[in-house]
Each structure stands twice: as structure tokens, then as C-alpha cells.
Amino acid sequence: MSNIPTDMDVNKRLLARPIAGMFTRLWTDSLRHWVGQYSHPMTWIGLGIFVLLILFSWVGQLLYPADPLAIHANHILLAPSWQFPFGTDNLGRNMLARMMEGGRATLEVGLLGSFIAIFLGILYGMTAALSPRWLDKVLMRLLDALLALPGVVLMIFFAAIVPLNTLSLVLVLGFLSWPGLARIVRNEALAYKERDYVLAARQFGASTFYIARTHLMRSMLPILIVNTTFMVADLILALSGLSFLGLGIQPPHASWGGLLNDGLQLVIIGPWWLIVFPGVAIFLAIVAMNVLGQGLLAQMEGR
Amino acid sequence: MADKTQHRSHMPLRETDMRSETTVLQVKDLTVTFGRGRKAFNVIESLSFEVRAGETLGLVGESGSGKSMTAAALMGLLPWGGKISSGSVQLGNTEITRLSNAALRAARGREIGMIFQNPLSSLNPSLTVAQQIAEPYRLYCGATDQAARAHALQLLQEVGVPDAERRLDDYPHQFSGGMRQRVMIAMALTCKPRLLIADEPTTALDVINQAQILRLIQRLQKEHGMAVIFITHDLSLVAEYAQKVMVLYAGKTVEQGPAEAFFRAPRHPYSQALLHAIPRLFNTGERLGDIDGLPPRPQEFPVGCRFAERCPAVTPECLQAYPTRQGEVHHFYCIHPVRGAA
Amino acid sequence: MSDWLKVQQVDVRFNLGEGGLLRQNQGTVHALSDISFGLERGQTIGLIGESGSGKSTLGRAILHLVRPSSGAVHLDGTNLTALSEKQIRPFRQQMQMVFQDPFDSMNARMTVGQIIMEPLLLQHIGRAGERRQKAEALLDRMGLDRRAMNRYPGQYSGGQRQRIAIARALTTDPQLLVLDEPTSGLDVSMQARILNLLRDLQSEMGLSYIFISHDLGAVSYLAQRIMVLYLGRVVEIAPTCALISNAAHPYTASLMDALPPMVRQGETAHLPPPVGEPPSSVNPSSGCAFHTRCPKAQPRCGSERPLLQNVAEGHQVACHFPLERVDRLQSSQPTGTTG
Numbered sequence: 012m013s014n015i016p017t018d019m020d021v022n023k024r025l026l027a028r029p030i031a032g033m034f035t036r037l038w039t040d041s042l043r044h045w046v047g048q049y050s051h052p053m054t055w056i057g058l059g060i061f062v063l064l065i066l067f068s069w070v071g072q073l074l075y076p077a078d079p080l081a082i083h084a085n086h087i088l089l090a091p092s093w094q095f096p097f098g099t100d101n102l103g104r105n106m107l108a109r110m111m112e113g114g115r116a117t118l119e120v121g122l123l124g125s126f127i128a129i130f131l132g133i134l135y136g137m138t139a140a141l142s143p144r145w146l147d148k149v150l151m152r153l154l155d156a157l158l159a160l161p162g163v164v165l166m167i168f169f170a171a172i173v174p175l176n177t178l179s180l181v182l183v184l185g186f187l188s189w190p191g192l193a194r195i196v197r198n199e200a201l202a203y204k205e206r207d208y209v210l211a212a213r214q215f216g217a218s219t220f221y222i223a224r225t226h227l228m229r230s231m232l233p234i235l236i237v238n239t240t241f242m243v244a245d246l247i248l249a250l251s252g253l254s255f256l257g258l259g260i261q262p263p264h265a266s267w268g269g270l271l272n273d274g275l276q277l278v279i280i281g282p283w284w285l286i287v288f289p290g291v292a293i294f295l296a297i298v299a300m301n302v303l304g305q306g307l308l309a310q311m312e313g314r
Numbered sequence: 315m316a317d318k319t320q321h322r323s324h325m326p327l328r329e330t331d332m333r334s335e336t337t338v339l340q341v342k343d344l345t346v347t348f349g350r351g352r353k354a355f356n357v358i359e360s361l362s363f364e365v366r367a368g369e370t371l372g373l374v375g376e377s378g379s380g381k382s383m384t385a386a387a388l389m390g391l392l393p394w395g396g397k398i399s400s401g402s403v404q405l406g407n408t409e410i411t412r413l414s415n416a417a418l419r420a421a422r423g424r425e426i427g428m429i430f431q432n433p434l435s436s437l438n439p440s441l442t443v444a445q446q447i448a449e450p451y452r453l454y455c456g457a458t459d460q461a462a463r464a465h466a467l468q469l470l471q472e473v474g475v476p477d478a479e480r481r482l483d484d485y486p487h488q489f490s491g492g493m494r495q496r497v498m499i500a501m502a503l504t505c506k507p508r509l510l511i512a513d514e515p516t517t518a519l520d521v522i523n524q525a526q527i528l529r530l531i532q533r534l535q536k537e538h539g540m541a542v543i544f545i546t547h548d549l550s551l552v553a554e555y556a557q558k559v560m561v562l563y564a565g566k567t568v569e570q571g572p573a574e575a576f577f578r579a580p581r582h583p584y585s586q587a588l589l590h591a592i593p594r595l596f597n598t599g600e601r602l603g604d605i606d607g608l609p610p611r612p613q614e615f616p617v618g619c620r621f622a623e624r625c626p627a628v629t630p631e632c633l634q635a636y637p638t639r640q641g642e643v644h645h646f647y648c649i650h651p652v653r654g655a656a
Numbered sequence: 657m658s659d660w661l662k663v664q665q666v667d668v669r670f671n672l673g674e675g676g677l678l679r680q681n682q683g684t685v686h687a688l689s690d691i692s693f694g695l696e697r698g699q700t701i702g703l704i705g706e707s708g709s710g711k712s713t714l715g716r717a718i719l720h721l722v723r724p725s726s727g728a729v730h731l732d733g734t735n736l737t738a739l740s741e742k743q744i745r746p747f748r749q750q751m752q753m754v755f756q757d758p759f760d761s762m763n764a765r766m767t768v769g770q771i772i773m774e775p776l777l778l779q780h781i782g783r784a785g786e787r788r789q790k791a792e793a794l795l796d797r798m799g800l801d802r803r804a805m806n807r808y809p810g811q812y813s814g815g816q817r818q819r820i821a822i823a824r825a826l827t828t829d830p831q832l833l834v835l836d837e838p839t840s841g842l843d844v845s846m847q848a849r850i851l852n853l854l855r856d857l858q859s860e861m862g863l864s865y866i867f868i869s870h871d872l873g874a875v876s877y878l879a880q881r882i883m884v885l886y887l888g889r890v891v892e893i894a895p896t897c898a899l900i901s902n903a904a905h906p907y908t909a910s911l912m913d914a915l916p917p918m919v920r921q922g923e924t925a926h927l928p929p930p931v932g933e934p935p936s937s938v939n940p941s942s943g944c945a946f947h948t949r950c951p952k953a954q955p956r957c958g959s960e961r962p963l964l965q966n967v968a969e970g971h972q973v974a975c976h977f978p979l980e981r982v983d984r985l986q987s988s989q990p991t992g993t994t995g
Contacts, residue, residue, distance in 0.1 A: 207761040211824075214721055214753055215775040216745045229765040376843040377813075476932065490933055491707075517841075520706040520870045522930060525914035547843050550916040591848035593873035595900045595912070596921050601855075602848035602877065606799075608813060 051310040057303025068114030079108035098284035113265035121247040127185030136196025157190045170258035203230045240304035244297040267293050338508045338541035340364040344401035346387050355612045357383045358565045365541040372552030373545045375562035378609045381545045385511050390418045423454035427502030431514040433494035437486040444482040451504045469500040492523035513545045564620035571644025581651035584621050659694030666691045666727035683938040687713045688888045700865040702879030710888035711868045715834040752825035756837040758817035762809045769805030772824045794823040815846030834866045873919045884908050887945040894971035904978035
């Protein structure tokens with residue numbers, strides 16, 4: 012890498028200095044290192060698709076400000092056209108706008124629900140791993156019991172008794188998903204806490220909290236991220252399932268699962284645009300998250 | 315073992331001859347390349363050596379020198395992306411670089427045995443010891459299950475595993491480190507190979523185990539008339555067990571010759587440095603010889619002598635071209651060799 | 657001449673046995689049994705033993721990473737074993753450890769700078785700028801580029817990582833370093849470099865070392881005294897010179913016999929090699945730990961445990977039939993001189 016700098020290079024460097032100053036903090040050695048480590052093509056594909064879906068749902072609204080709830084009585088069940096790029100439903104509502112609104116709801120539930128699950132999972136799992144043996148056993152038995160409960164049944168049960176808006180669905184799904192993650196966190200933490208570097212930290216006088224926060228979390232981060240991606244996919248699927256049972260986001264608000272459900276009820280008449288768009292969107296979201304997770308896993312194992 | 319005559323016989327692949335001075339392996343100008351096109355780089359270049367029946371060659375080098383790549387090349391087990399780009403490897407009188415994959419596998423199974431550094435990761439944890447020892451015997455020597463099992467028992471006894479009959483059906487994790495290494499030796503010897511490659515076989519063991527394993531290999535070598543290539547970074551072991559020494563640095567031979575001549579007067583500065591780096595029991599308080607810096611990576615091999623940037627005797631000529639070979643049987647590649655006895 | 661570090665009759669026992677709260681213990685591992693020795697400032701003591709001998713455990717027990725089950729460790733007059741975890745904390749600055757596995761002893765997801773500064777952070781020494789300076793100065797001393805501060809350990813070779821580990825151990829200006837097999841797994845020239853570095857640091861800073869290893873050659877390079885452990889017990893302790901020329905315990909002698917001649921540089925004791933494997937350290941038998949493998953074992957060895965006894969000035973052996981100088985010279989000369 013020892014080229015003699017040309018005039019072009021020198022000019023570029025002079026110009027680049029103030030701009031570079033802004034980005035230097037972001038683009039430090041460390042970021043470059045980690046991006047380099049996790050650059051499996053599947054990772055980028057999955058991330059890319061998911062980011063597109065997010066942009067579609069949130070930024071799309073700014074670019075295409077149609078009202079998802081507006082009813083156009085004389086434009087019922089129209090196939091996609093310039094006026095209604097995704098067609099209209101049986102009440103004449105703009106499907107594109109509804110898809111965007113649905114995207115917001117679905118992705119919110121998927122992402123926020125996962126975060127709640129992870130937060131609780133880490134709290135429980137870490138506590139179990141770092142507590143004295145007897146407490147760990149007790150906590151894990153409790154966890155086993157929780158995991159033995161049929162998730163789907165509970166999901167239906169809670170969804171039936173709770174007001175069905177985004178927030179409550181986020182909480183329900185989040186609270187039902189954390190046990191699986193807790194077990195993973197606890198197992199990983201148990202393995203990592205025996206490592207020499209944790210012992211070294213203890214020798215320097217580290218408290219248990221410091222070890223958990225600094226060493227264990229750092230070591231577990233890749234596994235956690237991978238599991239998060241799978242969990243997001245699961246929650247989106249779960250929400251769609253709930254919508255089928257009429258327990259998802261309630262009308263007139265949209266979710267992709269709900270739109271799919273509505274569309275299927277009219278399938279005899281044959282409006283493909285009511286089924287294909289929400290179906291493809293759900294499919295893409297789940298696949299994107301799975302591919303992202305697989306890409307990260309492949310990167311980690313390949314090391 | 316300084317036999318000047320070289321008797322190469324034209325024997326079919328299966329025959330082993332304990333008494334003759336047969337050349338079991340002859341390697342000429344072996345070069346292993348990774349990558350393609352402009353990004354191609356050599357991990358070992360122009361290696362030449364031979365090993366005779368009953369003889370041990372000590373292949374010495376540090377990490378990154380290419381010694382394990384050499385073993386892999388001989389076994390046909392180069393990692394993905396690597397290939398023997400030039401040179402010849404003759405096992406007996408068969409040129410194995412030109413064999414098909416199937417023929418190579420057969421030759422490898424029957425003629426060459428290999429033992430690795432870490433027996434825990436080289437043994438299959440889900441198969442019993444008997445199964446693993448018997449497998450090559452069944453596959454390559456065409457034995458029945460029963461015969462193979464009896465053979466496995468005999469081998470276990472030969473390598474000194476106590477209570478062998480009972481331990482035949484144990485799994486690798488039920489053995490201690492030293493015992494596992496013996497199991498691996500038994501596996502390597504299943505088909506009575508003519509060549510045994512031992513890649514750092516004792517690095518993971520403590521001193522007493524190390525001595526036991528090496529003496530075992532030595533005994534088995536005498537009994538079976540095998541040629542042994544002993545790959546290590548520890549010159550003190552080579553002094554004890556090998557008749558020939560070959561020192562590798564950054565993919566090339568820097569010094570090579572009969573062990574007696576080598577240890578009496580090593581000529582290459584790197585060989586000298588390695589010898590001076592070994593801590594001995596009765597040291598008079600003088601410093602251990604150490605070498606600054608790190609060896610170059612294969613992608614960055616310089617044009618001239620590869621040891622030049624770390625060599626205490628370096629001069630500008632050293633950087634211009636790779637030193638030519640000097641010496642006959644005991645030869646080295648250096649324009650400022652060390653003089654006199656070590 | 658009082659010792660600065662004094663280890664007195666330290667025992668370390670681990671209880672085996674998993675299972676529920678009501679299940680009984682399945683045995684006790686006697687990792688260490690009645691270990692005593694002293695160390696002066698600026699001196700090195702070598703701990704020799706094979707895996708399972710308890711040498712690593714002893715290193716950790718001295719640092720109180722593992723609590724001794726009985727016995728005491730005194731540092732400069734203070735009885736550390738009597739202190740609680742909180743009270744020991746300030747003493748941890750004075751004693752540090754270099755671990756065996758350079759890959760595992762550092763968190764691969766932290767930068768080298770963070771790794772080296774971690775002890776300072778945890779002991780609340782200095783401020784951010786000062787810590788950074790100290791870390792950089794140590795990197796310089798170790799012969800590593802300062803840019804390492806922002807790089808990750810994965811980008812460095814084993815020998816370099818071990819030097820980073822040594823730098824980390826030195827940040828709190830300790831007076832005692834426990835070196836747990838610091839050079840195993842390294843190439844011979846790397847090992848020489850680290851040994852030379854350790855030697856220089858000791859004379860520059862007056863450090864005391866506890867050098868744990870199975871490599872007698874490396875240990876004899878740095879240590880003034882050597883203690884040989886077998887299955888958690890001291891079998892021999894002597895000044896280095898005395899140990900390597902007149903090993904009195906059959907185990908020590910067999911260790912030296914097993915060395916390659918180039919390292920040993922002398923006659924072997926001409927003993928038959930030890931047989932078999934070390935026994936398990938769970939619920940150990942009475943008698944000498946080595947008797948099952950000892951080529952000179954007698955019936956007494958199996959029933960009565962040998963205690964440490966003096967055979968020469970500063971040279972102690974735990975054996976009923978220690979080797980005499982006579983034994984060793986007899987094989988090479990017709991008449992021997994008595995010790």
C-alpha cells in the first residue's frame with residue numbers, strides 16, 4: 012500500500028478533511044472491523060429487504076399520503092391501476108395506503124414485541140446464570156414450567172381478554188416469547204462466565220454486575236442478535252395467525268395479517284390484489300429476518 | 315545411518331521391506347499454491363527431500379513456516395483453494411501427484427499413516443476406538459469385520475494400552491491424553507503403512523508422556539521398518555529422534571542435512587537462533603537467543619532471503635535475490651552462514 | 657529473613673456431586689494438600705507438575721480466585737485468607753496473573769486498549785487520560801505498536817497476545833506475578849522472547865514471580881527455587897541448582913530423564929520410567945501419591961504418607977526412600993561419593 016500520492020490524491024485529501032472529521036467517529040477502526048466480520052451476503056440481503064419494508068411502511072406514507080381509512084364508494088374492488096397502485100378493497104379503500112398502515116402495525120408488533128422479550132429474557136437468564144446454584148435450579152425449573160405451557164393457546168386466551176390495539180398486542184406477544192430467550196441467555200452466560208477473561212476480570216476486582224454488563228453481554232451479543240431476528244419473524248407470523256382468528260389488530264385499522272384475512276374471505280370473487288400484496292409482504296418480512304439470522308450465524312460459525 | 319548408496323527398488327505398492335535401504339518417499343521441488351491468477355501465493359516453494367525405510371526426518375519450523383502444509387500436501391489433504399502447483403512426490407515408485415482422487419485415497423489409506431497434534435479433535439467422539447482403528451483396515455485392506463476387530467485389538471496392545479480387550483469398545487473421551495495419542499498411533503498403523511507422518515504429536519502432552527510416545531514411535535518404526543516424518547518446532551526432540559533434519563522458514567528450506575552434521579555445526583542463522591532459543595537445564599545465566607519480529611505472511615514473501623529482516627547478519631545483498639544453495643548433503647541457503655561449531 | 661509471600665499449609669478441596677439439594681456429595685477432589693512455601697521479593701519460584709498436579713489451582717489459590725479450604729496465604733505480613741472478598745480487593749493490585757491461554761484470557765470483543773486499561777478502571781486508579789498513557793507506555797515496553805490500542809486481540813499472534821496479557825498484568829504496578837504456563841503453545845523463539853522479557857522486567861521492577869509450568873528448562877531459566885507437585889502434594893522443593901543436579905524424589909528424577917538430552921545436558925538417573933497413569937485425585941488413597949507408578953516403591957509407600965524432610969540445606973523431599981547422590985553416580989562411575 013505504498014503508492015506515491017498523485018495530485019488527485021492530495022486534493023481529495025484536502026477536501027476530505029472537514030467531511031472526514033464528521034465521519035471519523037463513526038468509521039473508526041472498530042466499526043470497520045466488525046462490519047468486515049459480519050459481511051456475509053445473506054446478512055446484507057436480509058437486512059436490505061427488511062429495511063426496505065420499514066421504509067415502505069413509514070417513509071412511504073410521507074411520499075404517498077393517501078388515507079387508509081377513506082372509503083370511496085364508487086371504486087369498490089378495483090384491480091391495481093395508476094390511481095390505486097395496489098387496487099381497492101370491498102369498501103373502496105386504497106390498498107396501498109392500507110398496506111403501509113398495516114406494515115407499521117405489523118412491524119411495530121414484531122420489533123417492539125421482540126425487544127420486550129429480549130429485555131425480559133436477558134434479565135431472567137442472566138440472573139439465573141449468575142446466582143448461586145440452588146437459585147439457578149429453582150429459576151430454571153420455573154422456566155421449564157413456563158415453557159411447557161402451550162404458547163398458542165395462551166396467546167389466544169390473552170388476546171381474547173385484552174383490548175386489541177398495537178400496544179397490548181406488543182405486550183402480550185412479548186410476554187409470551189421471553190422464556191425461550193431466557194433459557195438461551197442463561198446457557199450462554201453459564202458457558203462464558205467460566206472463561207479465563209472473566210476470571211481475569213474478577214482478579215482485577217470486578218463486581219458481578221460489571222462482568223455481566225461488560226464481558227458476558229459482549230460475548231453473547233452475536234447469539235442474541237441472531238435469536239432476535241428469528242423472534243421478529245416468529246412474532247410477525249404469530250400476529251398474522253391471530254388476525255386469522257379475528258384476534259389481531261381490529262378493523263378499521265390494518266395489519267398485514269388482517270388484510271390477508273379479509274382478502275381470503277373474498278377469494279371466491281377473485282380479487283388477487285387483496286391477497287397477493289399482504290401475503291407477499293408477510294412472506295418477505297419473515298424470510299428477510301430468517302435470512303439475516305442465517306447470514307449472521309454462518310458468519311459466526313465460519314470463523 | 316549414513317548410507318551412501320541409494321537403493322531404489324521397483325516394488326508394487328503393497329510390499330514392505332524391513333531391512334533394505336529403500337527410499338520410501340522422494341519429494342522434488344514441491345510447491346503448493348493457494349488462490350488463482352494475480353492473487354495466487356505459494357505457501358511452500360521448491361521443497362526437496364527424501365526419507366528411507368527405518369529413517370526419521372525431522373521437519374522443523376515455526377507456525378507459518380509451512381510445515382503442516384507440507385504434510386497436508388503429501389497426504390492430499392490440502393484445504394480448499396490449495397493445490398500442488400509443481401514438483402513431484404514419489405511414494406515408492408508411484409508418482410502420487412498424478413493419481414486420481416480415488417487412487418490417492420487408497421494410497422493414502424494403505425501407505426501413509428498420520429498422527430496429529432490434538433487427538434481429541436482428530437478422533438471421532440461418537441465412534442468407539444475399535445471402530446475407528448478397524449475402519450481403514452476394512453476399507454483399504456479388505457478385511458472382514460471379525461478380522462478387523464482382532465487386528466484392532468492387536469494394535470491396541472502393541473501401542474501399550476493396558477487392558478486392551480476391555481477398552482476396545484470405549485469412546486475416545488474415556489481415555490486420557492497420552493492414551494488417546496496411542497489410540498491415534500494405532501489407527502495410523504492399521505494398514506502397516508510404509509510412511510508415518512507425525513505432525514506435532516506431543517505438543518499437547520507433558521514431558522513424561524511425550525517421552526513415552528516418542529519412544530513408542532521409535533520402537534514401532536524399528537519393528538515395521540517405516541519411514542517417519544516428524545514435524546515439530548522443537549529442535550531438542552529432533553536431536554534425540556531424527557537422523558535427518560530439514561529446517562523450514564517462510565515456506566522454503568533454509569537448511570537441510572544429516573542430524574549429526576546439523577547439530578554439530580548449524581550454518582544458517584535461523585537454525586542457530588532456534589538452537590540458542592532452547593532453554594536448557596544448566597544454563598550459565600546467559601540470555602536465551604530470541605529473534606525480533608514475525609515471519610512474513612505468504613502473501614508478502616519478499617524477493618530476497620526471507621529471513622533477512624530478522625537476521626543479525628543481514629547485508630544489502632541478502633535482499634536482492636534468494637541465496638543459492640551451498641553445500642552437498644548438508645546444505646543451506648545463506649550468503650553469510652555461521653562458521654564453526656554450535 | 658522473613659518471606660514476603662508466605663503460603664502456609666494450604667488445602668484446596670472441591671466437592672463433586674451435582675443433582676438436587678438432597679443428593680449427597682459424590683466425592684471430594686483434593687486439588688491441593690498441605691502446601692507450604694515462602695518467596696522473597698524479587699525472586700522467582702517455579703512450580704513444576706503435570707496436568708492434574710494442582711499447580712494452576714495453587715496459583716489461583718494464592719491470588720484468592722479460589723478460596724483455600726484451609727491454611728493461609730500471607731502477603732507482606734497480612735493474612736489474606738482471613739480477609740473477606742471486599743477487604744482483599746485493594747490487595748489485588750499488588751498481585752496479578754498471566755493466564756495460560758492467550759486466546760482465552762482476553763475478551764475478543766474488546767480492543768487491546770480496553771483490555772489493558774481494564775484493571776485500572778476496576779481498581780479506580782487514575783483518570784481516563786492517565787490510564788491511556790500508562791497503557792501506551794506498557795505497549796512500548798512490550799515492543800508492540802501503539803496502534804494496537806484500537807485493534808482487537810484476534811489480529812495478533814499468540815506470542816503478541818501473551819505480551820499484551822503481560823502488559824495488562826503490569827498496569828497496576830504489582831509486586832507479584834503469577835505466571836500460569838505463559839509460554840506453552842508458543843513457538844520456541846516466541847517462548848525465548850517472553851522468557852527474556854520476563855527476566856528483564858524482574859530485574860527492572862523487582863517483581864516476584866510464581867512461574868507455573870511443566871517445562872523444566874523454561875522454569876530453570878527464571879527460578880531460583882523449584883517446587884515439584886504431584887497430585888496436589890509437594891514432593892520436592894529445592895534451590896534450582898540442587899534440584900537439577902541432585903533430584904531426590906523419584907518423580908523429579910523421572911521428569912528429568914524424560915527430557916531430551918539437549919535440554920537435560922547430563923546423565924539420566926537411569927531409573928526405569930514410571931508406569932501407568934496418575935491415579936484420580938478424588939478421594940485419594942493413603943500413602944505416597946506416586947507409589948502406584950514409582951519404580952522404587954516399597955510396601956511402606958502404599959500405607960504411610962511421606963512427609964517433607966530435609967536432605968540438604970534448603971532441599972526437602974517427601975519420600976520414604978529419596979534418591980541419594982550415590983544412586984545416580986553409581987551408574988556412571990564405579991565408586992560414588994556420598995552426598
